[in-house]
Amino acid sequence: MAYADLDLGTRSDSYSLNSCPVTATVSSLRVPQNCFSKLPLLAYDPDGDDVRCSFTTDAAVPSNFALDKTTCTLTSTGQVGIGVHVFEMMLGDYPTTNITLTYADGSSVYREASNMNSPPLCKVMLQFSVEILPPIPNCEAGQTLPIFFSTTPSHGDVLYATVGQKFQLHAQAQALLASIFDFQVSGPQNMTKASKDNNNGIAEVTVSWTPKQSDLYRFVPVCFTAETNESQSEMRCVAVMVTQASITQGKATVECSPNKMTVALEKASMPGIDENYLRLRDRSCSLTFNSTHILGSMSFSTCGTKIEDAGDFIVFKNEIVSYVLPNELIIRRETVKIGFSCQFPKTIHISSYYNLHNSDYIFTESSFSSFGYTFEIFHDSNFTSTVEANAYPVNVQLLDKIYMGIQAQTEIPNVQLFVESCKATPDDNPENPTYYDLIRNGCIMDETFKVHTSDQISFNFEVQVFKFTGNYDQ
Template identity: 45%
Template sequence: MAASVVLLAGFFVAQCLSQDFHGGLMTFMPARTDQDGTVLMSFVYKESYGAQCQHQFSWVCDSGDCGQIVFSEVGDADEDTSDLGLWCQSEGYILMNSSSDKPYSLRESGCCWASNVNGASNWTLITYIDGGKRSDTQYMNRPPVITITPTIRIPQNCNSTLQFLTYDPDGDNVACRYPYCESCNQRPDFFLDEQNCDLYINGSSSLGMHVFDMVVEDYPTEIITLSYNDGETSVRNPGSMPLSQLPLQFSIQIDQPLESCIPGDVIPQFLSPTPAKGDVLYTVVGSPIQFTVRAQAASSVIYDFQISGPLNMTKTFHSYSYGIAEMEVNWEAQDPDLHKYVPFCFTAETNISQSEMRCIVVIVIKSTLQKGEAEVSCLQNTISITLKKSAMKDLEITNLRLKDSSCSLTSNESYIMATVSMNSCGTELEDTGDYIVFKNELYSVEDPDAVITRKGFVRIPFSCSYPKVAQVMASFKTYKSDFVFTESAFGSFSYSFDFYTDNTFTTKNATSTYPLEVQLMDMVFLGINAYSDLPRVQLFVESCKATPDDNCDNPLYYDIIKNGCIEDQTVVVYKSNDTQFNFEIEAFKFNGDYNEVYISCFVILCETDSPNSRCSQGCMQKPVLRRRRQASVETERHYISQGPLRFKPASRSSDPSDHGSKSVSITTKYTIGFVGLFLITILVLAVVMVCKAKTRKHKAISQNALLSNTGSEG
């Protein structure tokens, strides 16, 4: 009897564990081709689970000549060791030997997904491999480098974008799509940008786990031919038949809404020196590589970092004050890793939130890169590099290129020089959380007419870092000075937000007068100015709202401008140039024990006359959902604020002559007038209550914040 109980308990435990699948994937890399035509292919797959890892995957040949497995191993790569037990991911490695280089596919099927909104139970992953030799590279195709963290968590009320790692070693175009099958887990309430492999979550999805089946494919950028050992060929066109197909299955947990969706508050935000999204690092076999991931969540506690990486990596966690934590990642490539492209994806974790997922690629090379010495000058819109020839033996300008080889270099007897702008010559943008980094590199090229070379490969990366937001306070005042931002297509630009003395908008209120004291119903004059070195830019004020304190997320607010539309009837906008927005508004205050008002706005800078920019769209009563920003024609929405306005009581007369002998008659007149006014007020209120019953019962709290514009303090 006891044995039966033990067996039964073991059965239920096994059933429970098998129903905790969170996703899986597979990718591959050609290892070598022998003289007899035998193809050795290296496969890497990952299994993601909840609290405890399992090794369930057992790949079988689905079609074609798959060959034989010559080596395989599997192990746990990362897990949540806390009491929460939110994730565990294992990695498997398979080495297969095939006598054919013709296309074939592998399949893995199983059960069961963790409890999910889709009602999904079984899974099937199929990997398509084509071993033909490409006409453009003279090698077998190398598929996209992919991975994903085992758990993705997103608050229900926060719009989010999940950007997948899609690095392709051959420079092919990478696309993501849902499989073509009725039983596959497709989610129409999530928008998938197939060309950019971005998944948009609109903040209105139902709570719980959502399961996704996806296929990642690569297509050549031009027409190429695949050649096989038997003499046959196959043509591949851009956008027609893919060169490879990789399965990517994952789950997204939609959690309870949060008080704030701003990164760095409740949701962790990455900080320097965290590698940037899509960064490419290099390492050498036998030499450890280390990188640091740092994040901050001021209003919550980061307890760990989730990471999807190779089997033998290690991570060390450190926690600091002010909500800052960091992880040191170490990995040492072994001989079988040579020439591989190894992906790492990571997130910062709190018990109620998760940071964005950020992914990088580590390329394993045979010998150490030779690096040069350079002096870099970081200007507002350009980066200049000056390289000492003496630092690199036999270095000549003819052997060096920028990322965009069409950009030229200059030189003299001692130096090689180059100047690039923020959006040219292959300059790339990295967002490190607290900095915007623009980077490029100089690298050596071989002489195409030379038969041999005795010069090593030279790689000289250079970059400039700019504070993502620079806001300087004028001594110990509440006045806020210029807001400075940096973006790749617009360089460094700034906004000023000021109160003016009158509607000519020529004289700003002095900083010494802050906080500004006004009376209710006074006219207040505000001006927003944009400053940029680019000649054709346009300022657009998308929204402005008032709050009783300097917290833009305060649930008590009042819309002044919303979606580019004027909401307050007292607002008057004054015509000005493209980089100015001047307006006036009648002073008000919030009902209750509030005596201050702060104004905050979201602003955008656009390329002038661009028909697709947000500036050109103007007022939008019903904004388009999932509108994709074009970084080349408009900036992100940037937050600026100013204030406070402090309210002083209306002045009252204290002249004794206003009283005395006339007091009785005045009181009598006021009493009669008050009675009449009271009766009229009762009648009006009755009409209002009837009308109000026919309107919506619920309005946004912003419009429920009734505003006083009488002459008293309320």
């Protein structure tokens, strides 16, 4: 349930009325008691304003629940009680730049973005309930709790639909230790869903909706979860913008590096675009141009880039938008809104293999994509001097110590490398059914394995050389 209280002033930055934050939940949220830590809520603002959340003053807050006001995330401060808990909160939007609001009687109000005591431009109330279920043995996503595949839209994504044309959203989820019997979906009344089961506990759903003329320019929230008898997946919500005609799909290339992203728009694919009236989310960051492309480059902490936790990924988002000048009454150029992002997987599988040769192990070096990883061999336990490339292969005797280190190459703040598992196989096939665990679920399993002092993005370790029994030559 939700309602809105809107300021009816015309904004000086968009020359239109303010748009309220978009929010929703599915009708039934269920979480096992030992698995509840946080519940991100949809808090999208079409104008790009900051959205802040708070519990309403006249509603009781259930014990051991708290609210992150800046991310609109429900969190726990202790063990939450089993049963149904009801929440009532208010979402408000606040401009990120100074604007003037002009009213029908000719009066106006100046709003400073830095004034934290100003009222929101729009207030939206959201009411929902969360059922806390009895504990389950395993809270790892993908086991008893379903996990969405990366092909599923991320929480907070903005999708586009066209009046009179069928819009579809596809989602895939898997639970290895439970059966997904349904998908719960909330959205417009004439939305339909069709689901099917595949092998290995994988289930799919396709949500379809044909917007009407009355839906034009609306931002419609759609939320969904994958359901099992024991619980449900995380809730993901997206905002669907309804347009009059199909969105022109220009050609763009996004390059992601460990510390920045670069976007290049092909001018020829977007006729009518005026490069002089384009900007990034942060107006202080400028775009560059050449004869064929419009170019933008930014680090993950500048130019208004937003960071989002999207389940298995960390996502960095920005956008290129068109703008109008304060004194322009009419325009004859195309409106532009181009979102782009870089996704980095939280978990990556990396490997190095070594062959048995004259009773020695021979190591090969590997490097990795995503954030950028190195997997190095060091001369000693100081982990300051790596083995030179021309010294490979490195011969190590049985019972010697191997000194190795993994490092993530990134300038993104507050990232921490966590080695969840490490195993050895008798050959270079990481899926070999014969394997020996060195680390499993973050716990050291080998008595000779020793972790050395590392920083947040490094993992240095030593282990005593061994070989597999049986007829193996690697």
